[in-house]
Amino acid sequence: MRQAVPEELDILLARGLFEQAPFNVAVIDREFRVVTANRNFLEYFGEWQGRRCYEVYKNRSEPCPHCQARATFQDGQARVSDETGLDRRGRSCHYVLHVAPLRDAAGRIEHVVEMTTDLTETRRWQREYDLLFERAPCYITVIDRDYRIVRANERFRRSFGEAGDRLCYQVYKRRKQPCGRCPAALTFRDGAEHVSHQVGVHRDGSPAYYVVTTVPLSRGEGEVAHVIEMAADVTPIRRLEIELKRAQSYYECLIENAATAIVAVDARGQVTVMNPAARTLLGWKARQPPGAERLKQMLPAEFFETSAPAPSGFREATVRDAQGRPVPVRWAAAELRGRRGERGRAAFLEDLREVKRLEREMLEAERLAAVGQTVAGLAHTIKNLLMGLEGGMYMMDTGLRRADAARISEGWQVLQRNVQKTTALVKDFLSFAKGRQPQLRPADPNALARNVVELYREAARLQGVELRLDAGGEVREAPLDPQGIETCLTNLISNGIDAAVLREQGGGEVTVRTREADEELIFEVSDNGCGMDQEVKEKVFTTFFTTKGGKGTGLGLLTTRKIVQEHGGRIEVDSAPELGSTFRIRLPRRRLQALAAAETGGVRPEEAP
Amino acid sequence: MSGTGKRVLVVDDEADVRGYLRTALEDEGFQVETAADGLEALEKVRRRPPDLISLDLVMPQHSGAKFYRELRKDKELARIPVLIVTGHARDELGRADFHELVMSGPGVYLEKPVSPAAYVAAVRRLLGMEAPEEPSEDRLRQELARALAEADAETLRRALEALRKK
Numbered sequence: 001m002r003q004a005v006p007e008e009l010d011i012l013l014a015r016g017l018f019e020q021a022p023f024n025v026a027v028i029d030r031e032f033r034v035v036t037a038n039r040n041f042l043e044y045f046g047e048w049q050g051r052r053c054y055e056v057y058k059n060r061s062e063p064c065p066h067c068q069a070r071a072t073f074q075d076g077q078a079r080v081s082d083e084t085g086l087d088r089r090g091r092s093c094h095y096v097l098h099v100a101p102l103r104d105a106a107g108r109i110e111h112v113v114e115m116t117t118d119l120t121e122t123r124r125w126q127r128e129y130d131l132l133f134e135r136a137p138c139y140i141t142v143i144d145r146d147y148r149i150v151r152a153n154e155r156f157r158r159s160f161g162e163a164g165d166r167l168c169y170q171v172y173k174r175r176k177q178p179c180g181r182c183p184a185a186l187t188f189r190d191g192a193e194h195v196s197h198q199v200g201v202h203r204d205g206s207p208a209y210y211v212v213t214t215v216p217l218s219r220g221e222g223e224v225a226h227v228i229e230m231a232a233d234v235t236p237i238r239r240l241e242i243e244l245k246r247a248q249s250y251y252e253c254l255i256e257n258a259a260t261a262i263v264a265v266d267a268r269g270q271v272t273v274m275n276p277a278a279r280t281l282l283g284w285k286a287r288q289p290p291g292a293e294r295l296k297q298m299l300p301a302e303f304f305e306t307s308a309p310a311p312s313g314f315r316e317a318t319v320r321d322a323q324g325r326p327v328p329v330r331w332a333a334a335e336l337r338g339r340r341g342e343r344g345r346a347a348f349l350e351d352l353r354e355v356k357r358l359e360r361e362m363l364e365a366e367r368l369a370a371v372g373q374t375v376a377g378l379a380h381t382i383k384n385l386l387m388g389l390e391g392g393m394y395m396m397d398t399g400l401r402r403a404d405a406a407r408i409s410e411g412w413q414v415l416q417r418n419v420q421k422t423t424a425l426v427k428d429f430l431s432f433a434k435g436r437q438p439q440l441r442p443a444d445p446n447a448l449a450r451n452v453v454e455l456y457r458e459a460a461r462l463q464g465v466e467l468r469l470d471a472g473g474e475v476r477e478a479p480l481d482p483q484g485i486e487t488c489l490t491n492l493i494s495n496g497i498d499a500a501v502l503r504e505q506g507g508g509e510v511t512v513r514t515r516e517a518d519e520e521l522i523f524e525v526s527d528n529g530c531g532m533d534q535e536v537k538e539k540v541f542t543t544f545f546t547t548k549g550g551k552g553t554g555l556g557l558l559t560t561r562k563i564v565q566e567h568g569g570r571i572e573v574d575s576a577p578e579l580g581s582t583f584r585i586r587l588p589r590r591r592l593q594a595l596a597a598a599e600t601g602g603v604r605p606e607e608a609p
Numbered sequence: 610m611s612g613t614g615k616r617v618l619v620v621d622d623e624a625d626v627r628g629y630l631r632t633a634l635e636d637e638g639f640q641v642e643t644a645a646d647g648l649e650a651l652e653k654v655r656r657r658p659p660d661l662i663s664l665d666l667v668m669p670q671h672s673g674a675k676f677y678r679e680l681r682k683d684k685e686l687a688r689i690p691v692l693i694v695t696g697h698a699r700d701e702l703g704r705a706d707f708h709e710l711v712m713s714g715p716g717v718y719l720e721k722p723v724s725p726a727a728y729v730a731a732v733r734r735l736l737g738m739e740a741p742e743e744p745s746e747d748r749l750r751q752e753l754a755r756a757l758a759e760a761d762a763e764t765l766r767r768a769l770e771a772l773r774k775k
Contacts (some may be wrong), residue, residue, distance in 0.1 A: 383696035384623050386722035391629020394725050398636060401747065407632075414625050536672075 024095075024116040027102065028053045030073055032063060035111060044118065046088025053114065057085040068099045069112050076101045076109055082119070094119040139210065139231040142217060143168045145188060147178060150226060159233065161203040168229065172200040172208075184227045187214040191224050198231070209238035261329075263299065264336065264346035271295060272344060281329070281351045283321035290322075298322070303333050303347050319349065328352040359594060366565050377558065381425060388418035428555045438481035438566045440596045445514050445521055446471040448482055452489040453512050456497070465500045465508035467493065472515035478589060479596035484563040485523070491556040492525035492583045499529025499581060519589050520569075526582040532575040540573060560585075568595050615736055616640040618659040620650040620673065621694070626721075630663060630694070633725040634732065647676030654686055661736055666695040690735040693718035694728070726752060 018025055024041035026034050026048065034048040034056055042048065045056050053069065054060040063070070068079045078100040087093040095116045102111040133140055139156040141149050141163065149163035149171060157163065160171050168184065169175040178185070183194035193215050200208040210231040217226035255262055261278035265271055269292035274284065282298055284290060296304055300317045314330040321327050331349040335342055395411025398404070453469040460467040493510060500508030513524040532540065541561050557571075560583075564571045568591030575581035617639050619630045627643040634641045642659065644650035654662065662680075666673040673693070681687045695718060719731055726748065733739075760768065 380696040383721040384626060387629065387696075388623065388625035390722045390724065391625055391632070394629060395632055397751070398632075410628075414628065418625060 021115070024118075026053065026056075026114045026116075027111050028069060028114060029111050032067075032069065041116075044087060044093075044116070045085070057083070059086050059090075068097060069114065072099045072101050072112050073109055076103075083116075092120075094123045136230075137232075139229070139233065141168065141229045141231075142226050143184060143229060144226055145224075147184065156231075159202055159208065160200070172198070172231075174201050183212055183214040184229060187216050187227045188224050191216045202235075207235065208233060209235045259350075261349040261351065262346060263295070263349070264344055265292070265295065266344040267342055268292070269295070269304070273346065277351075278349065281321070281327060281349055282319070283323055283325075285322070297324075299347055300331065303331075303345070314348075314350070316352070328356055356594070359591070360598070363565075363568055363591070363595075378429065385418050385422050385425070388414060388421070392418060425555075438484050438563065440479040440481055440567075440592065440599055442477050443480040443482050443485075444477055445475050445480065445485075445523070448480070448485050449489060449512050449514050449523065452486050452493060456490070456493050460493075460497050460510065463497060463501050463508075464506060465497050465510055467497070468509065468511045470511055470513040472513070474516050475514045475521065476516065478521050478587065479592045480567065480587075481563070484566065488560040488563050488585060489523065489525065491560045492585075495556060495583070496525050496527035496529070496581070499531075500527045502530050503528065521587040521589060521592070523585040523587075524582055526580060528580040531577045531579050531581055532573075533577050537573055537575050541571065568592060612640070613638040613738065614640075615661065615738070616642065616657075616659040617661045617663060617732060618642050618644060618650060618653060619663045620644045620647070620676065621663075621665040622646060623665075626665070629725075630728065633728055636725075637729045637733075639732070647672060647679070650676050651679055654680065654689070655683075658686060658689060660689070661732060662689055662691045663732070664691050664693055666693060690717075692731055692735055694721060694723060695719075696721040724755060 019038050021038065021040070024038065024044045026037035026041050028034050032052045032054060034051055034053055037045075037048050048056045052063075054063050054067075058064065066081075068081050071077070072079055078098065081097050081099075082094070083097045084092060084094055095118050098115040098117075100113050100115070101109045102113055103109055133151075134154040136153060136155065139159065140151075140153040141156055142151040143149055147168040149166060149168055152160075152163040152171075163171055169177070169179050169182075173179065179198070181196060183196045186192070186194045193213060195211065195213045198210055198212055200210065202208045210233045212229050212231040215228045215230070216224040217228050255273060255275050258275055259277055261281040262273055262275045263271065263278045263282075264273035271289035271292075274289040278284070289295075290298065298320050300319060302317075314332045316328065316330055318326045319329050319331075329349045329352055331347055333345055333347050336344045336346055392411045392413075392415035395407050395414060397411075399407030399409075399411050449471060450469055453467055457467045489512065493512065496510035497508075500510055508528060510525065510527045513522075513526070515522050515524075541557055561571050564585050564587070567587050569585060569587035572584050572586070573581055574584070617634050619627055619634070619641060620643070621627050621630065622645055624645070627645070631641040631643055642653055642657075644653050650662070650664075653659075664673045664677065673695075677691065680689070680691070717731060717735055719728060757765065757768070
């Protein structure tokens with residue numbers, strides 16, 4: 001039993017408690033009238049004088065259906081309940097209600113005391129916390145020291161399935177053992193926050209990439225009892241990253257292995273890409289790519305011009321390698337554009353050294369092949385001459401033996417003729433074989449053709465053949481050996497006239513034509529003479545034969561072909577029996593330029609004309 | 610010299626070669642006709658088939674090869690033996706024709722230049738004629754002179770030894 005307190009102190013205590021209790025206190029009678037209330041109550045619920053409790057608490061007009069006070073009046077038991085009411089400003093409020101009976105001296109309960117504590121804030125916090133916990137855009141789990149999942153939020157459950165008293169690593173990763181690098185273990189040990197990247201398995205079996213932060217939740221006796229794991233799922237980002245890396249390594253692989261040399265610079269001119277082909281082409285051995293200034297000494301100046309970095313298509317140029325040596329290339333440039341303008345530019349270069357070398361070799365091979373064919377043709381001609389000489393000797397021999405003067409004379413003539421033929425052949429052949437080196441210099445193809453046509457027009461007319469010139473207006477200047485081209489045209493015109501003369505019906509014509517097609521300079525000489533059949537056409541350039549009896553040595557077309565080949569060109573013929581022939585000289589301009597460049601490259605003194 | 614009764618058509622584009630072969634054959638008693646190209650030859654063969662055709666392969670107008678192909682189309686004419694006389698047996702220009710005509714055709718060819726004796730001997734062989742039993746002294750001296758002209762020092766030395774032994 002308590003020691004009796006003096007009555008005066010008792011009253012003071014009751015009054016003090018009543019007013020100073022940190023909650024609302026009201027006393028109501030059996031009619032639910034509020035008999036008295038403390039200041040807290042007044043401040044919380046507002047004016048109560050002369051009002052019923054349900055009016056004050058809940059702004060109701062009649063008692064609440066589950067009235068706690070009524071029950072306490074009946075059974076004298078204290079009660080606690082959660083209630084929702086209206087505060088003095090009419091706003092919804094939440095509070096805990098304690099109802100306790102007040103017994104009078106006779107032990108009757110005429111009044112009850114109602115003590116209410118505001119829960120509005122707490123409830124809100126709780127709701128907010130729940131919302132935060134369940135709906136946070138990350139996985140949240142609370143685990144104990146055994147890694148057992150005590151709580152898991154909705155997002156976690158959706159992605160990994162129900163946690164249901166299972167262990168963290170079982171649910172996150174479907175492991176049977178704790179993870180090797182476990183951040184929760186660290187937090188349990190040192191009570192600090194830890195962050196780490198982890199890979200787990202979603203409930204659908206797909207990989208889950210997440211960044212987990214572990215935070216100590218509570219401290220027991222100096223040690224952490226629970227840890228919150230908050231994990232941000234970065235799987236989509238990780239997938240993008242992987243795809244990006246894959247794409248990047250794919251393109252890197254393409255660039256690294258491209259046969260084309262690729263050099264890219266950023267907007268400031270710093271080299272960002274220099275693939276192995278580019279290193280080879282430019283002879284760049286240092287690990288670091290060249291700096292902006294160094295690169296300018298190597299690549300074509302055009303590449304760096306701000307206005308037009310992207311010439312459409314490939315063009316030829318000469319770059320300088322690391323040692324400053326010139327390297328012929330075909331190159332193109334491209335502007336590298338981002339969303340916000342230029343991010344840099346790239347140059348694509350093809351090494352032409354090998355191509356140029358092959359081109360030279362091919363020209364040389366063609367020249368050698370021509371020599372081979374020449375030798376074969378020459379051998380045939382000589383064999384025929386030897387046949388003639390053999391015949392002459394036989395006639396002389398048998399004629400002398402038989403004292404047959406007519407036969408001796410005939411034999412002598414055969415010998416003479418064949419010796420003359422041999423002399424002519426040797427002369428022609430020397431001029432063919434020891435011909436001057438072609439001197440390529442810029443010349444007007446139309447002017448060359450006109451000269452030759454004018455020179456032969458009269459001679460042609462005397463034989464009843466019209467010689468015409470059809471000069472193409474589009475024909476441009478080209479590096480040519482004027483003397484050589486004139487020789488070619490002379491030979492072809494002379495052949496054409498000889499063919500046109502043979503026309504039985506007269507009206508012979510020879511036309512010299514110049515034109516340009518497919519980057520080739522073309523000379524054509526057409527006649528309307530007897531034409532050639534397939535056999536002759538096939539062999540016309542490959543043998544010394546002549547259709548002019550003893551007049552020709554068969555060297556005209558060979559000489560023409562040789563000169564054409566020395567110009568890097570080729571000669572072809574269209575012909576049909578009775579319709580005439582067209583000889584066509586095709587000179588690729590690229591080769592003419594290459595030959596002219598090679599010529600000026602060598603230090604050959606200018607030949608006297 | 611007595612006639613063999615055999616007729617030979619000589620086809621060659623070189624007049625001097627034609628004249629030479631004609632003379633060589635006539636001297637051995639053959640009757641000879643000549644043609645300067647394949648067309649003329651074909652005409653003459655059709656008009657009066659010879660016993661043998663001496664043919665040059667490479668000619669400007671209507672080549673020997675073409676002529677030969679035409680010839681093969683006619684069963685009668687195809688039987689006439691053909692002796693190829695060419696300067697192109699082994700070079701680029703004549704190789705294809707040579708293979709077609711010689712290796713799968715008559716199989717007999719002479720490469721220019723050819724001596725009168727070798728030429729006539731080949732003609733005789735193709736016609737199945739025996740060579741004259743006793744070559745004239747004329748011919749023997751000619752052949753010896755030719756052999757000596759073409760011989761190397763070693764052969765000359767041995768030839769001299771053989772002559773001295775006698």
